Amino acid sequence: MSNSARLPVLSCVEAAAAEAAFIAGDVALSWKLMNLAARGVADEAVSLLGRKPKRILVLAGKGNNGADAFLAALHCARRGTEIVAVFAEGGPARAQAQRAWSARKPGVRIGVVAAANLRLLAAHEFCLIFDGILGQGFHSPLSAELRTFLRASESLRGLRIAVDLPSGLGDDATGPAFRADLTVSIGCLKRPLLAPKSARFVGRLRVLDIGLPLGETEEACVTATSLTPLRRPRRARSDKRHQGRLLVVGGSDRMPGAVLMNTAAALRAGVALVTACLPESVRAKAAVAYPEAMWRGLRTERDGRVASANLKEIRTLLADKDVLLIGSGMGEKSAKLIGAVATRCSADLVLDADALRPSVIAASRQAKVRVLLPHAGEFKRLSGRDASVPAARAYARKTKTIVVLKGPLTCVTDGTRVIHIPFGGPVLARGGSGDLLAGIVASVLARRHELGLTPFDAVVLATTWHARAADWLRETHGEEAVRTTDLLAGLSPVLRG
Incomplete structure (x- = not known):
């Protein structure tokens, strides 16, 4: 058996x-x-x-x-x-x-x-x-x-x-x-x-x-065996160009942590080349914390949000990327800039937090693949409906997107298939767990060709990996007196288990 x-x-x-x-x-x-x-x-x-x-x-x-x-x-x-x-x-x-x-x-x-x-x-x-x-x-x-x-x-x-x-x-x-x-x-x-x-x-x-x-x-749930693609040895002749190129755009002067967690998670999840754009005010500290990434400081408005004047630079950086992750920690007033970036995005696009708005979904149709990572409140803002599996499935079908509906039992749907993730739990009920998920999803999506995965399977794999790491955190440290970023240390052990 x-x-x-x-x-x-x-x-x-x-x-x-x-x-x-x-x-x-x-x-x-x-x-x-x-x-x-x-x-x-x-x-x-x-x-x-x-x-x-x-x-x-x-x-x-x-x-x-x-x-x-x-x-x-x-x-x-x-x-x-x-x-x-x-x-x-x-x-x-x-x-x-x-x-x-x-x-x-x-x-x-x-x-x-x-x-x-x-x-x-x-x-x-x-x-x-x-x-x-x-x-x-x-x-x-x-x-x-x-x-x-x-x-x-x-x-x-x-x-x-x-x-x-x-x-x-x-x-x-x-x-x-x-x-x-x-x-x-x-x-x-x-x-x-x-x-x-x-x-x-x-x-x-x-x-x-x-x-x-x-x-x-068409409706199923994952098991721990679904992590198998990540347990295989990498190709002997592969180099960093084969392991994905990711652009992360996020943060604000008031909320710089989200983009740092995006980047930390993406690096730990294996993507080879990460360029991260965030406010200039925190660029130097970010580069010291995560020297593996390439950091670009962006100008900000008086209220601390990333300025629209950065649009040309962001578009230039996006030109050769496999995946764009955008939205975490940017603030609701950044929707116009996010939409302008998404309009020209022909790479795979991962939208999180402040990028989860109807205007951005409408503007981003040029992207090859669009992945949305809403919790219940963000889903209602997107769709006008209360969060549920049928509603998420209908919205994914209507918008031709992959929706990761986060909750006590997270599910992933492309409008046809629905995959439930029966791992994780209340240990994830902390600020920043969604930012880590976004980074992991973007990282695995950027590596999907090397891993031999479809976009949908890549998102399911990433979401499962995040949840299994949360289980590792609970099992090894408990659900109290832990930090959200402690979860990242579990990404490797769950692949060896």
């Missing part, structure tokens, strides 16, 4: 049918997949917890989802760990589930508490709480018994992990459901997890590849 770079978005019914067709009654294969899933869920849970769990609670149903949850708990457990199980509707009913529940680990204590006593467990603190009550086979409505059980689970204390889906979500159900801190979707990205009404139950989202041959769909 090979790992895939992308996994499809499927309904629960579609996912169950594909899984059943692949297993085709093979009990040994089914058992192998169950253990792969359990180990993967356990790894994600321990990674987020950040320590070895001492007390684990398993909320279980009768079927294989409860068995997955128990095996995941067992994989997490170490000698001295206590596992407490609560069956919502009686013990395991299927042979494979019974086999899973009979598994044991030396030094791990396992106890069972009656469902009627679930509320009493709120007096205890658990390291991990696994939800394996209902799986992808659930159809609404919830029974009164399960509603009561889920309501009682709200008071439980610990890191809450939903196995496959939070119990209560399904193809025809958006809650009430188990409230998870982390959901690990198994085999593919289950469509109910993407419903806006489900967001409050899902928490962070990860998708686990267990080797199911599910094929390709």
Whole structure:
């Protein structure tokens, strides 16, 4: 079973049918997949917890989802760990589930508490709480018994992990459901997890590849395997002219940091030749900080923004570049200058921050490829619509652009395809994380021919790389007491992992 770079978005019914067709009654294969899933869920849970769990609670149903949850708990457990199980509707009913529940680990204590006593467990603190009550086979409505059980689970204390889906979500159900801190979707990205009404139950989202041959769909999610093009050795005969030429234009006297982060990220992401234009007031300090780049100081207006008088120089610098990144830290009054630069841009164009305006989109049609990097507020300014996957897809189709809609679950769309990025997380909720993403996207886009990538695949790869580096930062340093730029140190380790 090979790992895939992308996994499809499927309904629960579609996912169950594909899984059943692949297993085709093979009990040994089914058992192998169950253990792969359990180990993967356990790894994600321990990674987020950040320590070895001492007390684990398993909320279980009768079927294989409860068995997955128990095996995941067992994989997490170490000698001295206590596992407490609560069956919502009686013990395991299927042979494979019974086999899973009979598994044991030396030094791990396992106890069972009656469902009627679930509320009493709120007096205890658990390291991990696994939800394996209902799986992808659930159809609404919830029974009164399960509603009561889920309501009682709200008071439980610990890191809450939903196995496959939070119990209560399904193809025809958006809650009430188990409230998870982390959901690990198994085999593919289950469509109910993407419903806006489900967001409050899902928490962070990860998708686990267990080797199911599910094929390709227009809507999918990436896996860590998608970083493979960056893990290959560079061509022996390549030189800096083959590794991309990037022009970065950004910053202002009042906001010089954004263009510095653009440039730092682009350099770390591998583009060979970076020319960065920023206010003359910070050029010397920037050159000392990042001597690999070629720095051009620009004149500024009284309010600190880059002056329109720089237009001719910027156009001259753009003449031989593969990619232009523009907009970060320039201020809203720079829209006219940005539009004038974009009008003559025949290179690939990456628009961020203050470049994300309808006038700039209209002016930039000459560019070979246009990549937009909006967060929710910027997307509404561009399109007039609230940020959502359908809205981003429609806008990308209308404008013939690639849109990276940034958010808790970032997605990339070209108007036809939609690729979700189930990595990263709240560690990115800091000023400057978008500036780093812009630099990485521009860098990989500038190298796309050398990497053998289409523009769309280059943007997906760059966005995934940024998110995986954010995961590295969380895993190695935590989510507190870190700086946004610390993320850049993770770009190399995630390629070796």
